[in-house]
Amino acid sequence: MIRRCRVARPKPWEVDDELWAVIEPLLPKVERRIRHPGRKRHPDRLVFQGILFARHTGIAWEHLPQKRGFGSGMTCWRRLAEWTDAGMWPRLHEVLLAKLRSANALDFSKAAVDGSHIRGVKRGAKTERSPVDRGRTGSKHHLITDAEGIPLAVTLTGGNRNDVTQLIPLLQAVPPVRGKRGRPRRRPDVVLGDRGYDHDKYRRLVRDLGVKPLIARRGTEHGSGLGTQRWVVERAFAHLHWFRRLRVRWEIRDDIHEAFLTVGCALICRRRLRSVLSGAVG
Template sequence: MRKGEQLPWIVSDELWARIEPLLPVVPRRTDHPGRKRLDDRKVLCGILFVLYTGIPWEFLPQELGFGSGMTAWRRLRDWHQAGVWQRLHENLLAELNAADALDWSRVVIDGSHVRALKGGPQTGASPVDRARTGSKHHLITEGHGIPLAVSLTGGNRNDVTQLMPLIDRIPPVRGKRGRPRFRPDAVYADRGYDHDKYRDLVRAKGIRPMIARRGIEHGSGLGIYRWVVEQTFALLHWFRRLRIRWEIRDDIHEAFLSLACGIICWRRLRNLSLS
């Protein structure tokens, strides 16, 4: 990290101004108030510390002032159930759209395996990891690699089964006058999505399928468009907590995925303002 650069898990004033209005208000009980609730911003810093470093919840350093790991875990769970991370992601996409930073001419889709050391829902025997228990991250990005939607499945699920669910999960993106945008012009995918049935389903939505076919020589020309999703996977898995699935509960891992997508969008928006 460069000298004078802010630690990545410290929530800036600009980011907090976008997150704070989304957090549910928890009234304090008057009959049995107990200890004062720890400041939400500090707890969010603790959640981000775990996301960035991959440290176990119980080892969250108390001297940082972020509260206990269990407090951070509960807030992550509650805020995910309240839809905070999804709304943050959608709001940031709207800001990016208003800045003409989204390329709707195409979206790119792919999947990536991660090992799931503790098992749990949405896991399965991974065909690319000697049948070890794993999960898959399925990601769809716009033309520049900004994540639009992400999902979690077992490691034994075929990528093509998530093609239509991911397209359907693209949120209606506001930011400009008129109707929100949620349908791209084309979808790009590799040979793992080569099924005519799904091409027809994509066309039925008014989207042009650009999917590489099996049995043809490499060099289809689609790689110049599809590489952006690999770049975004690299950004997602730069968060150490997402490189390996440590959570038994799938909703906690999904919360980390959704939060990470929001952070990636926030970085892109911040870079736009600095350029």
């Protein structure tokens, strides 16, 4: 009888050496005091894995399993808030976007936008009564992706905000993506949107940014063909909401929830980059 050995697959919250080499230089440096240094700071890499564990499983901070070595839930939350205040997460996303562009895996010929409502269990900034969820408190994720569905930028609003109000903020939130010689790329050539973005005022504003709007018209028959091009943003939402911490908003602080959103976008970029590089090697 032949026994097959199973290769242990890495857990979604585990950080390998390659990813840590990208993350570590972005972390703010914290010097330990010479006098009265206090308890030694828990290793950043383990704490980062604890944050990913909470984001992936949706577990409450106080229930974070100690046996995994992440540190306490309060330690992970404080480190998350510290890195959020330092602006670390947008920089991580920008670095990974640059690596994708360097690998010719970023397509700025088209971009797709959409919004997705989530329930907010606790009140806080950017939570409002949602008209699509029986008036329950909630928030909205607004996302812009490239032509292949790679997240370029994400914003958070209250659950009562119309998608079209975030069209310009999303385009402006796309970071300058380096990775090639010359000026960094920041604007797509064309932006695709469904009927919720049908407004002539916003079409003019999009053109002012040097982007061509391709938005479905209200009252027209379905079958315009846009659905065959903009489904990538819906797939990107499915990938984001695969992380349980992003399906329901538990955080009172909006910047903490936005941090989880940006981390999700960065890890989708990381997954895509590994796929491209492994295909190139193969």
